[in-house]
Amino acid sequence: MKPIYLDNSATTRPHPEVITLMSRVQEENYGNPSSTHAMGMEGEKLLTLARKQVNALFRSEAGRVIFTSGGTEANNLALKGAARRLKKRGRKIITSAIEHSSVLDCCRSLAEEGFELKILPVDSKGQVDLQSLEKELNRETVLLSLIHVSNEIGTVQPLTEAGQLMKKSKAPALFHIDAVQSFGKLPLEVDSWGADLVSASAHKTHGPKGTGCLWLRNGVMLDALIQGGDQEEKLRPGTENCPGIAGFGLAAQIAADRSLGTADKVRRLKEIFLLKLQEEGAAAIVNGPALEEAAPHILNLSFPGIKAEVLLNALSGAGIYVSAGSACHSRHPEPSHVLEAIGLERMRLESALRFSFSILNTEEEALRAAESCAGLIKNLKNFLGS
Ligand SMILES: Cc1ncc(COP(=O)(O)O)c(C=O)c1O
Incomplete structure (x- = not known):
């Protein structure tokens, strides 16, 4: 059977079209996108197309995509990058009890660096307690990170309401959303949420493993986690995974077409x-x-x-x-x-x-x-x- x-x-399971495209890129378009010759430029073109295809799913004119090795790295870049960048403005970070371990462990590691960590409770359906959020947000808060769809129980969080509370609080905070389980499956309303940073991963939506992205609202500044090159606006240096990124782009395009x-x-x-x-x-x-x-x-x-x-x-x-x-x-x-x-x-x-x-x-x-x-x-x- x-x-x-x-x-x-x-x-x-990756879409067959994604696998075909990735093989073609491996075999034929293997130029380094940073090279200035024709083959390098072809690689650069593939990245530009994929960036457009992936960015389209964030449904906002006000941001752009940085490619990463997946959701875990995107979450680490968002949280550590934002908290360290903003540490002079405040030291408090807030998240919820039902986050993925790549967010929770990252927040705990920031707590070891000296940040104050508040983990919000959820109700029996997994909805984050907005009253607790309202109480916790203050002038010291530099980061709020919430999952859009729980990977374990499927709860959809009230992100618009959370974003409004954050705005009202006047906290100098950035709002990060882990959208790994919703990207390509549910509409992302990054502008209504007031999100500054949003993580996604290709392999959760019929793309390849080892590729993901962080969507950044224009003007948001982060500290990079690694150094060593100009790629991805220096936020994620290193030669890009062109086959993976091209596959991610096509998977995003297919999700958009079939939405x-x-x-x-x-x-x-x-x-x-x-x-x-x-x-x-x-x-x-x-x-x-x-x-x-x-x-x-x-x-x-x-x-x-x-x-x-x-x-x-x-x-x-x-x-x-x-x-x-x-x-x-x-x-x-x-x-x-x-x-x-x-x-x-x-x-x-x-x-x-x-x-x-x-x-x-x-x-x-x-x-x-x-x-x-x-x-x-x-x-x-x-x-x-x-
Ligand atoms: C909600 C959520 N965030 C982050 C991740 C990590 O993504 P990746 O496997 O691309 O590192 C996962 C994977 O299960 C997830 O479900």
């Missing part, structure tokens, strides 16, 4: 999956926001009485690939900090799996995966005598 890939929040109806199609796959699971008698509890409030592609379910790793391995044996917690944490046995932050009790924490869908999944796959999953749960429950 063909495997069913439902781990699209960990990474997505109409894509989110609805993916949401429908999620609904079909959950309905079938329930029809087949599997006792599944949705973690985080209700289906219609969450991002279209992410569904986090607990199966009380069954350990997540056990079901994950059984599913993997049946050719169905899902995740326990976020991909980055899944090799670590500790409970997910996101599920802890939304206050899940131990039984639900230990039995939580994330199913994440993409436009490359089909309804037939959603139905077949639900049937198999329900069957495996029945077998496991019989075996465990529960």
Whole structure:
């Protein structure tokens, strides 16, 4: 039986057109974009096109894109670059309890450098507490970083409201958004949010791994993390990953071209999956926001009485690939900090799996995966005598 890939929040299958383009760039357009001869200029042209394609998804005339090695690097560049640049104006940084580890660990590392770190609580759906945010924002605050869509439970954060609070507070802060899970999937409203910095990653939206970007509002200044060249406005020096960047550009273009109806199609796959699971008698509890409030592609379910790793391995044996917690944490046995932050009790924490869908999944796959999953749960429950 063909495997069913439902781990699209960990990474997505690259579009065939992206792979073809990347191979062509590797084979034919291998000139260094910094070289001044014709082949170098061809490389430069590829970068310019990709920058335009990626920038278009930020839907703003007021910013530009710096290419990085992915979402983790973009988050590090945004947070460390901004905090260090602004440290003379204030020392407080604010983030939320359900951020990706590339934001949380980065903020903790800034705290070790002497910044004051405030981690905002979230409610049972994963929504950041705006009252706490309002209380914490002050003249010392130089950075606010929030995730747009939670990679584990699909919560969509109220970024416009958060941005308005920041403006009202008159904090000398920059507003960073981790949009790695929403880029190419949901509209990004960087101007309505009042965002200054936005991170994205190619491999979450059918592009290649090892490529991402930081969108910067014009006029925003950052300290670079590394030195050594003029590339990417000296903010990310080093010879550019041309095949990866070209692939990222094309993936962004495809996402833009297909935008109409894509989110609805993916949401429908999620609904079909959950309905079938329930029809087949599997006792599944949705973690985080209700289906219609969450991002279209992410569904986090607990199966009380069954350990997540056990079901994950059984599913993997049946050719169905899902995740326990976020991909980055899944090799670590500790409970997910996101599920802890939304206050899940131990039984639900230990039995939580994330199913994440993409436009490359089909309804037939959603139905077949639900049937198999329900069957495996029945077998496991019989075996465990529960
Ligand atoms: C919300 C979020 N931010 C950042 C990252 C890191 O992105 P990358 O894998 O491109 O480093 C991920 C990856 O899972 C993510 O889900």
